[in-house]
Amino acid sequence: MKVSVRVRVRYGTLGDMLTPEQVAQRHPATRQILRWFRSVHLPEHLQEVARPMEVAAHGYVNILPDGPELTTGLRKMLEAKDCMVRAAIEVDD
Numbered sequence: 001m002k003v004s005v006r007v008r009v010r011y012g013t014l015g016d017m018l019t020p021e022q023v024a025q026r027h028p029a030t031r032q033i034l035r036w037f038r039s040v041h042l043p044e045h046l047q048e049v050a051r052p053m054e055v056a057a058h059g060y061v062n063i064l065p066d067g068p069e070l071t072t073g074l075r076k077m078l079e080a081k082d083c084m085v086r087a088a089i090e091v092d093d
Contacts, residue, residue, distance in 0.1 A: 017058045027066035033074045034061060037081065049088045053081035 023031055037057040039050035057077055064070050 016062050017055065018061060023061075026061065029071045030061060030066050030074070033071060033078060034058070036078050037074075042085070045092075046085055046088055049084050050081055053077055053084070 018034075023034060026034075034057060037050075037054040039047045039054050042050055057074055060070065060073065060077075
């Protein structure tokens, strides 16, 4: 069985980071979880670990509509990002 999936691009492309204005226009749940993907506050070696997830999260918010599935997907990505950052911290110890 062949399955075809089409994603209608609403806001941009998968590789684009959202501007603050674009984030402000999104659903409050999307805005709230997206803020936890920021990596600029981390030391540089941890930014290298966290940044790809930040870019991916922005990319998905860029192409998908707000809703419970997007929020759940972002939450699971956030859990994965946190695990990767903790793994990098353990390497430092």
